[in-house]
Amino acid sequence: MNKKINILISASILGLLALSLIQGYLINNTYKLKKEAFINDTRRSISRIDDFSPTLDSLSNIWQEDLLTTLTDYKVKTATKTDVINNLQRVIDSINELFKQGYQKELLKNNIPYGIKYHKSVKHIILMDSISNDTIYDYKKMPKAIILGDSIPVKNELYISNTLWETDHLDTREIDGKAVNTSLYLMFHTEDVMDIDGWKTEVFKQMIGLLMLSLLIFCFVFGLLYYSIKNLITQKKIADIKTDFVNNITHELKTPLTTLSLASEMLKNPLVKKDSQHFDATINTIERQNKRLQKLIDQVLSNSLGYKEIKLIKKPVEIEAYLNTVLDDFSLIPYTKNVTLNRVFLAKNKVIKIDKFYITTALLNILENAVKYSNDDCVITFNAEIDSDLKISITDHGIGISEENHKHLFDKFYRVEDKALHDVKGLGLGLYYSNQIVKAHHGTITVKSEKDIKTTFIITLPIN
Ligand code: ADP
Numbered sequence: 001m002n003k004k005i006n007i008l009i010s011a012s013i014l015g016l017l018a019l020s021l022i023q024g025y026l027i028n029n030t031y032k033l034k035k036e037a038f039i040n041d042t043r044r045s046i047s048r049i050d051d052f053s054p055t056l057d058s059l060s061n062i063w064q065e066d067l068l069t070t071l072t073d074y075k076v077k078t079a080t081k082t083d084v085i086n087n088l089q090r091v092i093d094s095i096n097e098l099f100k101q102g103y104q105k106e107l108l109k110n111n112i113p114y115g116i117k118y119h120k121s122v123k124h125i126i127l128m129d130s131i132s133n134d135t136i137y138d139y140k141k142m143p144k145a146i147i148l149g150d151s152i153p154v155k156n157e158l159y160i161s162n163t164l165w166e167t168d169h170l171d172t173r174e175i176d177g178k179a180v181n182t183s184l185y186l187m188f189h190t191e192d193v194m195d196i197d198g199w200k201t202e203v204f205k206q207m208i209g210l211l212m213l214s215l216l217i218f219c220f221v222f223g224l225l226y227y228s229i230k231n232l233i234t235q236k237k238i239a240d241i242k243t244d245f246v247n248n249i250t251h252e253l254k255t256p257l258t259t260l261s262l263a264s265e266m267l268k269n270p271l272v273k274k275d276s277q278h279f280d281a282t283i284n285t286i287e288r289q290n291k292r293l294q295k296l297i298d299q300v301l302s303n304s305l306g307y308k309e310i311k312l313i314k315k316p317v318e319i320e321a322y323l324n325t326v327l328d329d330f331s332l333i334p335y336t337k338n339v340t341l342n343r344v345f346l347a348k349n350k351v352i353k354i355d356k357f358y359i360t361t362a363l364l365n366i367l368e369n370a371v372k373y374s375n376d377d378c379v380i381t382f383n384a385e386i387d388s389d390l391k392i393s394i395t396d397h398g399i400g401i402s403e404e405n406h407k408h409l410f411d412k413f414y415r416v417e418d419k420a421l422h423d424v425k426g427l428g429l430g431l432y433y434s435n436q437i438v439k440a441h442h443g444t445i446t447v448k449s450e451k452d453i454k455t456t457f458i459i460t461l462p463i464n
Contacts, residue, residue: 005233043158118150303433308440342380366431366459400453
């Protein structure tokens, strides 16, 4: 059964883990889709700004016109490649601030709420004619040249678009006093990228409902599983306790029933019938065993009562006198062990209101346990003192109880599982019942014990 529960727990944990992984995978996929959709939407809005803003368009015209002029200079050899690039940079530096301001205005106009950085960079500038191509700028060989916009850390760059601009340009220049027509065939390749401030927060905001729901479902399934497993373990414990109880009571019933059947067989014997002494002894045995059976049944019936079902008839009793009678009666019980009882009373002339019958039962249960769970030489110390309440401690130096069993000692039918205790009979009701009696008196009962050293049960009863 234990093995089955362990398998069930492991399978449930694995199932929960698998479920969490699948859920994680689905959330991750949704995150990717939402991110993609968000970036695409922003990309579309930005492209619209770039395509349709007249302000930005006129600024673009400035550097494009200037570039064409310096490229013509390069063609007629009055400028070098470096001059072309430096000049482009100079023009851009002069208009970039205006561009950035214009861009922010367009963003506001288009109701784009989150901060966006944007820039256009050159990838290639190639001059072509019928004979050969001439590369002025190639981004693979040269540092990235931002034409317009903000600089963006490479890891934050989100791609918008690539633009290829091819144009024919015709210009007339005066060379050596002669007007010469120069034609340019130009390929200009740019790339637009953006950086959306806090896009993760935006996407997360869109997913918050889904995340909360997933978390809620996970907690619900986890809670359900935890509750079911806990319930299962409790049920298993109860089933074990019940099985132990049935075994114990069967064990307890066996001896008187066997003796009774032997005694009644004996009574049938004509020799016993004729021998009145033998006959009477057998009848006495039957009576004793009968009483024992009766006591056992009473014990099961009454000792199973809860504290609310115990009807107390409280009367004032003088503490020391009462405890002395209980201990005197206890000393009269014949035991096979060597029992020494020490009494330490610090409660002279004090009176307490209790139900004597029930408190006596509780005290005798603990005292009898002290003998039952001791070695052959049993020394018990019975201590009573008044400390606003009546405090009774019963200490023995027997087998003791290990720490992990303390919290269960007062449970119904609980017996410590110990191979050494196999032959010590009991139903696991004594301490349960003693606790219920003390509770009915609004008192407490606690245990202090060290395995193989000693055990002390402390009963506290309110004086009033
Ligand atoms: P039982 O009929 O088994 O004695 P109890 O309810 O009286 O039932 O006691 C519960 C368990 O507590 C016992 O089975 C025993 O293991 C443990 N126990 C009780 N008293 C003592 C003691 N004085 N020393 C060691 N163990 C004890």
